[in-house]
Amino acid sequence: MKFFHLIRGNLLRHKLRTSLTLLSILVAFVLFGFLCAVKQALVGGVALAGADRLIVRHKVSIIQLLPESYQPRMERIPGVAAAAHQTWFGGIYQDPKNFFMQCPVVPEQFMAMFPEFILPPEQMQVWLGTRTGAIVGRNTAERFKWKIGDKIPIMSPIWLRKPWAFDLVGIYDGKEKGTDTTGFYFRYDYFDEARKAQNWGQGQVGWYTIRVKDPAQAAEVARAVDQEFENSPAETKTEPEGAFAQGFANQIGNIAFIVAGILTAVFFTILLVTGSTMSQAVRERIGEIGVLKAIGFTNGQVLALVLAESCLLTVAGGGLGLALAWLITARGDPTGGMLPMFFFPVRDVLIGLALSVALGVITGFLPAQQAMRLRVADALRRM
Amino acid sequence: MSDPTTGNGALVRIEGVEKVFHRGAEDIHVLANLNLQVPAGEFLALMGPSGSGKSTLLNLIGGLDRPTKGSVSVAGDHIETLSDHQLAAWRARHIGFVFQLYNLIPVLTAERNVELPLLLTHLTKAERKKHVATALAMVGLTHRAQHYPRTMSGGEQQRVGIARGIVTDPTLLLCDEPTGDLDRKAGDEILNLLQALNREHGKTIIMVTHDPHASARASRTVYLNKGELTDAPLA
Ligand SMILES: Nc1ncnc2c1ncn2[C@@H]1O[C@H](COP(=O)(O)OP(=O)(O)OP(=O)(O)O)[C@@H](O)[C@H]1O
Ligand SMILES: [Mg+2]
Numbered sequence: 020m021k022f023f024h025l026i027r028g029n030l031l032r033h034k035l036r037t038s039l040t041l042l043s044i045l046v047a048f049v050l051f052g053f054l055c056a057v058k059q060a061l062v063g064g065v066a067l068a069g070a071d072r073l074i075v076r077h078k079v080s081i082i083q084l085l086p087e088s089y090q091p092r093m094e095r096i097p098g099v100a101a102a103a104h105q106t107w108f109g110g111i112y113q114d115p116k117n118f119f120m121q122c123p124v125v126p127e128q129f130m131a132m133f134p135e136f137i138l139p140p141e142q143m144q145v146w147l148g149t150r151t152g153a154i155v156g157r158n159t160a161e162r163f164k165w166k167i168g169d170k171i172p173i174m175s176p177i178w179l180r181k182p183w184a185f186d187l188v189g190i191y192d193g194k195e196k197g198t199d200t201t202g203f204y205f206r207y208d209y210f211d212e213a214r215k216a217q218n219w220g221q222g223q224v225g226w227y228t229i230r231v232k233d234p235a236q237a238a239e240v241a242r243a244v245d246q247e248f249e250n251s252p253a254e255t256k257t258e259p260e261g262a263f264a265q266g267f268a269n270q271i272g273n274i275a276f277i278v279a280g281i282l283t284a285v286f287f288t289i290l291l292v293t294g295s296t297m298s299q300a301v302r303e304r305i306g307e308i309g310v311l312k313a314i315g316f317t318n319g320q321v322l323a324l325v326l327a328e329s330c331l332l333t334v335a336g337g338g339l340g341l342a343l344a345w346l347i348t349a350r351g352d353p354t355g356g357m358l359p360m361f362f363f364p365v366r367d368v369l370i371g372l373a374l375s376v377a378l379g380v381i382t383g384f385l386p387a388q389q390a391m392r393l394r395v396a397d398a399l400r401r402m
Numbered sequence: 403m404s405d406p407t408t409g410n411g412a413l414v415r416i417e418g419v420e421k422v423f424h425r426g427a428e429d430i431h432v433l434a435n436l437n438l439q440v441p442a443g444e445f446l447a448l449m450g451p452s453g454s455g456k457s458t459l460l461n462l463i464g465g466l467d468r469p470t471k472g473s474v475s476v477a478g479d480h481i482e483t484l485s486d487h488q489l490a491a492w493r494a495r496h497i498g499f500v501f502q503l504y505n506l507i508p509v510l511t512a513e514r515n516v517e518l519p520l521l522l523t524h525l526t527k528a529e530r531k532k533h534v535a536t537a538l539a540m541v542g543l544t545h546r547a548q549h550y551p552r553t554m555s556g557g558e559q560q561r562v563g564i565a566r567g568i569v570t571d572p573t574l575l576l577c578d579e580p581t582g583d584l585d586r587k588a589g590d591e592i593l594n595l596l597q598a599l600n601r602e603h604g605k606t607i608i609m610v611t612h613d614p615h616a617s618a619r620a621s622r623t624v625y626l627n628k629g630e631l632t633d634a635p636l637a
Binding site: 021022025028029031032306307310311312313314316317318319320394395396399 | 461487491497505518522
C-alpha cells in the first residue's frame with residue numbers, strides 16, 4: 020500500500036484528537052463485546068438447543084408438576100424416540116448467592132437424552148451403583164473446588180426443607196464451548212423415596228424432554244403429545260427445546276432487544292464523534308487536497324484516501340476494543356454463577372469487526388465525498 | 403497524442419479563450435478572447451497586476467480548470483474536451499506545479515513529498531526511490547531528504563516543491579509566484595534553479611511573477627491586463 024504513509028501521517032496529525040476518537044471507539048467495542056457475552060449467557064441455550072428435542076411442561080406453568088406415569092404414554096406416541104424427566108430442586112449450597120441448577124434425573128435416560136454431557140463410563144458405573152450419588156459439570160466443580168468422593172450438602176427450601184447430602188461420583192464435561200456445565204444431577208429414585216416423608220409431590224416430575232425420531236416432524240409430535248393429555252388434570256404444553264430456552268430467557272426481559280437498544284445508542288454516539296473528527300480532518304486540509312488533485316490524484320483516489328483514513332481509525336479502535344473485550348470475558352462469568360455460558364462468541368467478534376469497517380465507511384463517506392467534489396482551483400485558493 | 407512540435411512548434415496553444423466566474427448573480431469576466439502560444443523549451447514569465455487573471459490562466463494551461471469559451475491545447479491535447487478523470491491522469495503525466503506557498507504536505511518528509519506524484523505511476527518502489535533521489539539532488543537537498551517541511555526554511559521548502567514538480571519529468575512546469583514568499587537571496591536561488599532546468603534540461607516553464615527581477619531571468623515576458631495579453635507593460 021504505497022499511500023500508507025500519507026494516510027498514517029494524516030491520522031497522526033492531531034495526536035490528541037485521534038487518540039480521543041480512538042479511545043471512544045475502543046470503549047464502544049468493549050461494551051459491544053461485553054453485552055454480546057451477556058446476551059450469549061442468557062439466550063445462548065436457544066441456539067445450542069437440540070433440534071430433535073421437545074420439552075413437555077404443565078400447560079399452566081413450569082412450576083406445576085406432571086405425573087411420572089406420563090413417561091410410558093409419551094414413549095408410545097408415534098415419532099417419539101425417547102423421553103426423560105427432570106425436576107426443579109431449587110437447592111442452596113451454603114449461600115443463596117452460590118446459584119446453580121440441581122435436578123433429580125434417571126441417570127441412563129438422562130445421559131442418553133443429553134449426549135452433549137460427557138461423563139467417563141467408569142464414573143457412570145459408580146453413579147448407577149450409588150443411590151445418593153450425584154454428578155456435576157466441570158464449571159461448578161471448579162467453582163467450588165469439588166472432587167469426586169466429596170459429600171455435598173444441599174439445602175432445599177422446596178423438598179423436605181432440610182439439608183440433603185449427596186456423594187459426588189462424577190464430573191462431566193461439555194461437548195462444545197457453549198455447553199452449560201454448571202448443572203448438578205442426582206438420582207430420581209433416591210429423591211422420590213426421600214420425599215415420601217413430606218407426603219407431597221411423590222410420583223410427580225417437573226418436565227419431560229422428548230427426543231423425536233425426525234426433527235421435521237417435531238411440530239406434529241408436539242401436537243400429538245398435547246392431545247394425549249388433553250382433558251386430564253395435568254394438561255401439557257410441548258415446544259421445541261429452543262423455544263423453551265427462549266421462554267426462559269424472556270422471563271429476564273427481552274434481552275436481545277435491550278442489548279440492541281444500548282448498542283444502537285452507543286454506536287450512534289460513536290458515529291457522531293468519528294464523523295466530526297473526519298469532517299474536521301478534511302476541512303482543515305482542503306488546500307492539501309487541492310495540491311493532491313493538482314498533482315494528478317483523481318477524485319476517486321481522494322475519496323479512497325479519506326475513506327481509508329476513517330476505516331483505519333475505526334478498525335484500529337474497534338479491533339483493540341474487541342481484543343480487550345475478549346480478554347475481559349475470557350475470565351468467565353462475572354456474576355459468580357448466574358451466567359454460566361458467559362463468553363464472547365467468535366461469531367460476534369466477526370460481527371464486531373464488520374461493524375468497525377461499516378463505521379469507518381459511514382463516518383468517512385460524507386467528508387470523503389466533500390473532498391472528492393472539491394474543485395482543484397477553488398481548493399488551491401484556500402491554501 | 404500528436405507531436406507537440408508540429409503546427410509552428412507551439413507546445414501550448416491558447417485560442418480565443420474566455421473565462422467567466424460566477425459569484426452569486428454576478429459574472430466576473432477575467433479573460434476575454436485571449437491568445438497565446440508557448441513553444442517547447444521556452445521560459446515564459448507572465449506578469450500583470452493583482453487580480454488580472456494570471457493564476458486563472460495558469461490553471462487553464464495546467465488543466466485545473468476549463469475555459470468558458472475557446473480552446474487550450476497542451477502537447478496536442480485539448481484539455482477542454484477531457485473529463486475530470488482524464489484530466490487528472492493528464493496532469494499527472496504532463497504538468498508539474500510549483501506554488502507560491504510551497505504547498506508541501508506537512509505530515510510527510512521531503513522525500514515522501516517529492517515521491518507523491520510518482521505514486522500515481524507504475525514505477526516500482528526502487529524506481530521511485532531513484533527518481534526521488536535524482537530530483538532532490540538537482541535542487542541540492544539530498545541531505546534534507548528525511549526532514550519534515552516545518553523544519554526547513556522557505557527557500558528549502560520551495561526547492562522541495564520544485565523537486566516534486568519535476569520528479570515525473572513533466573512536459574511543462576507551471577510556477578505561480580514561486581519567489582513571492584521568499585527574500586531576495588532565497589528567491590535568486592530558486593530562479594537559478596528554474597533557469598538551469600530550462601537551459602540545461604530543456605524544461606518548458608511558465609512562471610507567474612510580480613517581480614521584474616524574476617521575469618528578467620525568463621526568455622520572454624508577457625503582460626496580462628484587463629483580460630488581454632500584451633508584449634509590453636501598459637504605461
Ligand atoms: N473560483 C473563482 N470564483 C470566483 N472568482 C474567481 C475565482 N478564481 C478567480 N476569481 C477572480 O478572478 C480574478 C482573477 O483572479 P486570479 O487569481 O487569476 O488573479 P491573479 O492575477 O493571479 O492575482 P494575484 O496576482 O493576486 O495572484 C479575481 O478577481 C478573482 O477574484
Ligand atoms: Mg495569482
